[in-house]
Amino acid sequence: MRVAVTGGTGLVGRFIVNDLLREGHDVTVMTRRPPLPDFFAKHAAHQFYDLDADVPDLKRLDAIVHAAFDHVPGRYRGGEGDDPEGFLRRNLDGSLRLFDAAAEAGRRVVFISTRAVYGPQNGMLTEDMVCRPDTLYGKAKLQAEKALLASGQQATVLRVTGVYGPPGPGQRHKWADLFDDFAAGKRIAPRVGTEVHGDCLAIAVGRGLDGADGIYNVSDIVLDRRDLLEEWRAVTGIDGRLPDRADASAISRMSTEKLEKTGYWPGGIEWLRSALREIAEQAGILPKGA
Structure with a gap:
């Protein structure tokens, strides 16, 4: 494809992109x-x-995966910074132009x-509940x-939680600052959230390209910063000040039952340890190879 x-x-x-390449697809990166x-x-x-x-000509393609999003570096929620109008122009209006071009070309998104x-x-x-977003993002x-x-x-919407995993050349992974603070012995605020490995997301994208239309949640583990840093300490031997455990009841889990019926599988704690x-x-x- x-x-x-x-x-x-x-x-x-x-x-x-890496998953599509491994699967033998002809991939064009649009950046x-x-x-x-x-x-x-x-x-x-x-x-x-x-x-x-x-939008460039899409007629030579079979499908488009739309992952582009313009935001203040390191921030999605609050990613508009002090330019909400520009944020919407680029991300909402720009996405709608892309979707219109894909529809005109008859291409899956x-x-x-x-x-x-x-x-x-x-x-x-x-996926069927009423949405009440409280951020511009x-x-x-x-x-x-x-x-x-x-x-x-033909379209698939993937509602994705926080994505983690090893970075590419020239990139910093999402927890780089947190791990630096831990190694420096700094006080770290408690926090808990839902996370998914980037390769799990790539599996979900593949299900969408295979024809799974509609909306799907993409998530895996509920991860407390304390547990994450304990795992990092076990892998590296680096020690620091562990934060208090956060209130796990404050975070809602995401059901992935619908997506799992298409062949998606979550990586769980073993994928987290492998990534670390x-x-x-x-x-x-x-x-x-350690």
């Missing part, structure tokens, strides 16, 4: 800047793409959305979801 991935050089997009050499597992073509610009569309909720998050993603699904084209070992190896803390 000929697949384009917008935002393919991002922390999340790289997992998707403002071309990837660094050896950024992906294999060669991927590059097409200039900017959310603020016109897999849209990387977010658990933030649900907003504050009690209990298990399921969640509101923009929800509006884009609705427009895509209302178009009648690889992160430690990349940082030179552990020897390769």
